[in-house]
Amino acid sequence: MEPLPAPSPTSVRITGDHYQWLIAWTGCLTLLRENAIHAANPVISVGVEADDAGNLDDVVLLRCTPPHTYVQVKYTVSSATPVNEEYLTKPSPTGGPSILKKIARTWRTLTADGIDVDLAIITNRAPDPNDPLIAVRDSRTQLLLPKAADGTARSKTGKARTRWAENAGLSEIELHGLLSCLRFDVSRELPHVQEQLQLLMAVSGLRHDSHAVDEGANWVAQQVRDGHRTLTLDMIRAAVDSLNLKTGPARAILSIATLKPDLLAHEADHTINWVERFETDSEYTKRRPLAPSTWTQLQEEIEAAPAHLLGSTNISVTGSIRLAPAFLTGAAFRMVSGADLAVLQRGQLWSTSDTYDADCDPIVEEHDIGYGEDLAVGINVTVRPADFTQDVVDYLREQNIPASKLLILTPPAGPNDGSVSDSHAANALAVGIRDALRRPTRTTPRIHLFLACPMGLALLLGHRWNRLRPTVVYEDVRTAQGYEPAFVIPA
Structure with missing residues (x-):
């Protein structure tokens, strides 16, 4: 394959904008699905380049009650600069405040009245494995804590905390408060975002081909061009109808992962993550629990899942599991319980409620x-x-x-x-x-x-x-x- 020419500034800007619209469309789907399944604290509006959100205004998810989510989207066509201390603390190209200082200012403003917030940097940049703080990021929560708080002031981690606090204009206690709610959602390459959106559209009861994903992102872009910075449930429902995206019911998400991390784990209504509790590092060779974990413990967690999804009758199982856990999951939500289970199989949504003309006798x-x-x-x-x-x-x-x-x-x-x-x-x-x-x-x-x-x-x-x-x-x-x-x- 011939290498592509270097992208022009216009190409970079267009791709970066499209990346942001995809992240915003993800928020729209979260709003749509959570309201459809009557989640306890659903998203009620999605802000795009929202007012009063400081430097974290790219995408804002407002819920019935806090914490609300404030996102800064950072896209790059180059992998030369990873997410690390230098990237976060260097001044802007015009000599203005660093990314970290801008986020710290926004955090102070948003939490001035003691209100909890959920902050995130979403980027396709990779984390720097050699950075004292970024390297200890918890992949499950996307937070640097608790490990970033370890170590004395003289340790490598402690010295990094001091530098971060000085750059942000915060005390170390305040820095701890910021890092307790600032997620680093990194390595989100464009294909990764598109794949996650396809999965999320499927469990939201929508068409989930690549064209449908682009239609949703393009709708967000049109709203921004028309001056709509707040996207509501009625607006999103009308868009789904006008784009002819609806295919079935929106579903609660049960994420079960034993082979590799689930792209929808952070969207899930209940999560069972056993990726680190199965043998070997390869998703292709993981076959059994790694001692001291046992099949019995996994069975207990799967059989407890219905209690975590009370009131949900339409449920989508996401993640990566082998045959015995898949069978057990079906048995945990047996037909007599009234649950309708669905799972993506070879790009199709297989649902227990799908009809057929006649039994297939084996x-x-x-x-x-x-x-x-x-x-x-x-x-x-x-x-x-x-x-x-x-x-x-x-x-x-x-x-x-x-x-x-x-x-x-x-x-x-x-x-x-x-x-x-x-x-x-x-x-x-x-x-x-x-x-x-x-x-x-x-x-x-x-x-x-x-x-x-x-x-x-x-x-x-x-x-x-x-x-x-x-x-x-x-x-x-x-x-x-x-x-x-x-x-x-x-x-």
Whole structure:
């Protein structure tokens, strides 16, 4: 690929503006979704280049009650300057106050009456890993505290705090107050922002293709050009209608991440973050909890999720999880609870409420095991049949699982990557699998369940797992033994 020419000043300005409109559209979606699901303290308006917000006026989210959110958006086409002390404390190109000093002044003004605030710098600049304070940023909260407060005044961290406080015109106690509410939302590259917006539009019940994202950002830009600095719920609803974006209900967000951080974690109504509690650093090889964390602890957190989402019937599951946690999540919000679960699968929103013309009856193969009275079940939608069956049989026999036989269930056309084409097909197959198992499992003490299927199907199947026996769900951990028991789900 030929390298692109250096961008012109006009190109840089246009791209920077578009970046800001995307961040503002994110705020509009937050307002729209939180009001639709009746959140406890929803956003009620979005300010763009708002008045009375000082240097943090690029995007302002006003809620029913504080803390309100004040954002400064910083876009650059160059990666030469990371976010660090030098970047934050150097004077402006015209010799004016530094970024940090401007933010400190705004913070003092906004909190003069003792009102709490939420402040953020959103930028595509990367954090400097060698900066004493920026390097200790907590990726979960985006705050520099609590680690930035560690160390004596003579430590590297303490000396950096002193320099920051002097530059900002604050005492160190005041600096602590500023850093307790100033988030550094860094490394937000343009594709990253667009991907997050697509996810947020999907869970907001809107079209979520790249064109729809641009339509939303362009609408924000037009409002700014027309002089509208405050965007209200009625305005955003009217825009959704005029742009023909609506596709379904807005949903509460349940974020569960075990493989990599969830782009919607900060938007979620409830978050379960186990990324650091799973083995290995690679999202592709994370398969089991890292001791002392256990599958039992993860099950307790997932099964407690419905209590954190009381009153929410339309729920979107976001994040990255493997099949056993996905199945458990579906089971935690079983169909009898009245919940409608949805998850993005291959760019489509798979919902438990999607209808279908007829049940999809699976092909069932039976294999004798002869080790006990339990029943082993393998659901294979994606793996070469002989390999999956042999792996499960070997595991059952090597581990002396007390199963009398193994039932292998596959789609009518056989396992392959395209055997479940969409949400309607996934629901039809989930019902077909459940119904095919009800009679064979009526008298068995337990079911031992092995899954090889799309994550979305595992979620839908767990959601419909009713009138069946207690079930042990196994995870493929890619070790010498192949599988290990992850969760026990009651009948």
